[in-house]
Amino acid sequence: MIKNISNLGDAALYCDFGNEVNKSINSQVIKYFKTIKEKKFEGINNLTPSYNKLIISYDLKKTNFKEVKNYVENINAQDSKDINSKKLEIPVCCHENFSMDIKRLEEILKLSREKILENFLNKEYFCYMTGFIAGMPFLGDLDENMRAQRLETPRVKVPKGSVALTEQFANIYTFESPGGWNILGNTPLDVFDSSKEDKPNLINPGDTVVFKEITLDQYKNYNE
Amino acid sequence: MSSNYLEIIRPGINTTFQDKGRDHLYHIGIPFSGAMDNRNYLIANKLVNNNLDSAVIEFAYQGPHIKYSGEKINCAITGDVIFSIKKKDTEIEGKCYESYQIENGDEINIISTNKSVYGYLALGGEFDLKFQWNSCSINTKANIGSNDGKKLDVGQRINLKKINSNKDIKKTNYINTKIENIRVIKGTNFDYFSEEGKKIFYEKEFTVSKLSDRMGMRLEGPKIDNIVNTNIKSEGLIKGVIQVPADGNPIIMLSDHGTIGGYPKIGVVASVDYDRLVQMSPGSKIKFKEINLSDAETLFKLYEMETQNLLSQI
Numbered sequence: 377m378i379k380n381i382s383n384l385g386d387a388a389l390y391c392d393f394g395n396e397v398n399k400s401i402n403s404q405v406i407k408y409f410k411t412i413k414e415k416k417f418e419g420i421n422n423l424t425p426s427y428n429k430l431i432i433s434y435d436l437k438k439t440n441f442k443e444v445k446n447y448v449e450n451i452n453a454q455d456s457k458d459i460n461s462k463k464l465e466i467p468v469c470c471h472e473n474f475s476m477d478i479k480r481l482e483e484i485l486k487l488s489r490e491k492i493l494e495n496f497l498n499k500e501y502f503c504y505m506t507g508f509i510a511g512m513p514f515l516g517d518l519d520e521n522m523r524a525q526r527l528e529t530p531r532v533k534v535p536k537g538s539v540a541l542t543e544q545f546a547n548i549y550t551f552e553s554p555g556g557w558n559i560l561g562n563t564p565l566d567v568f569d570s571s572k573e574d575k576p577n578l579i580n581p582g583d584t585v586v587f588k589e590i591t592l593d594q595y596k597n598y599n600e
Numbered sequence: 601m602s603s604n605y606l607e608i609i610r611p612g613i614n615t616t617f618q619d620k621g622r623d624h625l626y627h628i629g630i631p632f633s634g635a636m637d638n639r640n641y642l643i644a645n646k647l648v649n650n651n652l653d654s655a656v657i658e659f660a661y662q663g664p665h666i667k668y669s670g671e672k673i674n675c676a677i678t679g680d681v682i683f684s685i686k687k688k689d690t691e692i693e694g695k696c697y698e699s700y701q702i703e704n705g706d707e708i709n710i711i712s713t714n715k716s717v718y719g720y721l722a723l724g725g726e727f728d729l730k731f732q733w734n735s736c737s738i739n740t741k742a743n744i745g746s747n748d749g750k751k752l753d754v755g756q757r758i759n760l761k762k763i764n765s766n767k768d769i770k771k772t773n774y775i776n777t778k779i780e781n782i783r784v785i786k787g788t789n790f791d792y793f794s795e796e797g798k799k800i801f802y803e804k805e806f807t808v809s810k811l812s813d814r815m816g817m818r819l820e821g822p823k824i825d826n827i828v829n830t831n832i833k834s835e836g837l838i839k840g841v842i843q844v845p846a847d848g849n850p851i852i853m854l855s856d857h858g859t860i861g862g863y864p865k866i867g868v869v870a871s872v873d874y875d876r877l878v879q880m881s882p883g884s885k886i887k888f889k890e891i892n893l894s895d896a897e898t899l900f901k902l903y904e905m906e907t908q909n910l911l912s913q914i
Contacts, residue, residue: 385785385868388838409627421623422632424836424859430865431836432624436871436900441893507836508631510742514834514860523739550629551742568629570744573733577628593861 377404378430381448383441389432389448396426397544402504405430406582407453417447425581427503443525461582462477466548468497468539468587469595477527477558481541481546484524495522501546503583511550511568513579518544520597532557537562539587548579561595564590564598604670604725604760608752612664612710614813615752616738617729617745618720619655623879625733626836626859630744633737633856635880636718636814639907640678643774646914647676647699647767648724655729655736655746657721658813661881663710664752673763674699675708679719679879680776683710698771699724716776716879726761738854741815772914781889784874785896787842789864793829797848800824801866802888806850810882814856817877819886821847826864834862840869841879854878870896872903 377393377431384390391408393401402425409425412432417438426432434444471491472478478489485492501515518541526542531554535542538549540557549555550568579585589596618641620707621634635641635658639648645654663681676699677683683694686707694700694708696719702708713719729736729746736746744750752758790798806821830846837843841853843863852869853861855878869877870891880886 383785383893384788384838384865385840386893386900387840388868390788394794395833400760413624413627422626422838423624424626426835426860427833428796429833429835431626431838433838437904438896440897505834506627507857508834508861510629510744512629553741570732570742570749581627 378408378448381445384431386436386441387436389434389441389444391430391448393428393430395428397504399502401428402502402513403582404453404479405563409581411451411453412499415451416553417444420444424507434529461584463584464579465586465588466563466565467590467594467598468561468590469590471592473592474538474562475538475560478560481558481560483526485522492522492560493589495519496546497589499586501585503579503581503585504588505578505581506577508572509550509553511577512547513567513585515546515585516544516561518546524558527558530554534559535562537564537567539563542576562595604673604763606758607667607669608664608754608756608758609667609707610665611752611754611756612659612662614660615664615742616658616740617655617727617747618658618737619735620653621737621855622733622735625710629859630733630742631739631855631857632858633739633745634735635720636855637679637720637875639875639910640718640720640776642907642911643697643772643914644676644678644720644722646911647678647770647772648674648722648726649764649768649770650722652911654722655727659710659719659721660713660717662712663719665707665709665859667705667707668702669704670760671763672701672703672767673723673760674701674767674769675721676700676712676770677719677721680714680716681710682712682714683708685772693782698775699769701769709816715881717881718879721758724767725760728759728761741856770914772910774910776879777876779873779876781887782877783870783891783896783899784842784867784888785891785893787865787867789832790866792826792831792864793844793866794827797825802823802890804887806886808880808882808884808886812882814854816854817852817880818855819850819852821849824850824866828864830864831862832864834860837861840871840874841865842867842869852877870899872896872899
């Protein structure tokens with residue numbers, strides 16, 4: 377449930393669901409997000425669900441904080457249709473061509489490459505949110521022994537498709553971008569496709585993801 | 601092929617097509633984009649008898665040098681901009697907020713913005729552009745929008761698919777006002793900062809850094825000390841949010857911002873001051889002034905009424 381609603385500036389509502397990061401709180405956020413999105417309240421022009429917050433932006437020419445707050449407080453989020461979540465398998469190639477930070481991870485985690493990959497691949501991930509750059513999924517949770525801080529100096533260019541880790545999360549760089557996460561592999565899949573306007577994101581909040589290892593040859597032939 | 605088109609002789613530094621922007625996409629990681637200075641964008645369209653949501657050419661600092669080919673068309677430039685229009689046998693110094701009729705072979709040379717950042721060039725007609733999510737606004741970071749999401753480039757040809765039949769010449773006496781203080785509303789992590797840090801935020805001057813663009817404006821000045829945590833769990837951002845990372849230098853989110861961020865939010869720029877904020881060029885001094893939500897709402901209403909008045913007089 378929403379614990380507190382405050383204003384973020386004069387054109388957004390800041391809905392706080394708590395401070396912890398877990399699936400149950402995030403599912404609440406997503407439930408509210410989907411309900412409000414479906415109802416199309418006049419003036420609301422954007423919704424950003426994250427781990428435990430929901431930010432609701434509105435057009436100050438059409439509505440205001442009081443109206444939107446009142447609306448959100450009286451919503452019955454139970455009314456929303458079932459969270460329509462998918463389970464996805466994402467191919468990932470962890471060949472040394474791609475796993476740029478494997479050495480660093482081996483040192484920080486004090487685990488062998490094989491063990492790191494085994495831990496990473498034998499796990500089901502939950503998509504908490506997408507964003508920062510278009511379509512980037514924030515996936516969790518990595519086991520305690522797999523958690524590493526981000527690079528001290530972020531890379532200026534992280535290659536498109538990079539699968540990377542930081543703290544309890546994994547993500548996928550949907551296009552080339554600066555970034556500081558620990559890169560473990562690369563997926564040949566287009567995780568964000570702006571030509572599909574109705575569904576540009578392959579992975580959406582609430583979805584479940586497993587990574588399946590592929591060889592370099594399979595990677596190279598993937599899109600043929 | 602369209603017979604009415606522009607040719608880019610010099611693209612300028614950061615020249616893009618912009619319109620009202622795109623909404624309902626934060627949750628997938630796509631920001632609003634759209635014209636940075638919305639009021640000047642609207643005026644530019646009105647001066648050439650366009651629909652107010654038409655696409656215009658936005659430029660920053662140095663603008664483009666353009667050659668026009670085709671039948672007569674009106675053009676207008678808004679902002680605080682130095683430019684000239686070169687006709688067959690004469691070159692005239694251009695004035696902002698006036699429309700001009702140009703014809704086959706004429707050139708528009710936008711030399712620079714004057715102590716400001718963004719200017720707008722509108723043509724009386726409709727560019728032939730690709731739309732993505734109901735907007736042609738170019739987001740160069742995600743390569744979304746018209747022109748494959750890339751800045752305009754030298755030698756490029758841009759077609760017009762329509763020219764307005766209404767070729768009335770328009771003019772307005774608008775002057776871009778500068779403001780001394782940028783008004784802000786307290787951010788959701790205001791209490792993360794030390795008493796001294798909060799005082800610095802509201803009392804000291806900051807300088808706009810060169811590392812500012814359509815995504816964000818970085819500020820330099822006295823450091824704002826965080827006493828709780830220099831990171832928060834990543835959450836949504838909106839334009840105008842002022843984040844303070846570990847180095848203590850504030851960053852203001854602008855129209856092409858990343859949709860999620862993990863730095864504490866000390867404040868949010870009031871909507872009424874956004875158009876003027878984005879026009880502050882590197883080296884400008886900024887001072888923040890706190891206002892409450894209800895004042896911010898009232899001030900925006902007045903600003904919006906003023907914009908509508910300005911438009912109705914054109």
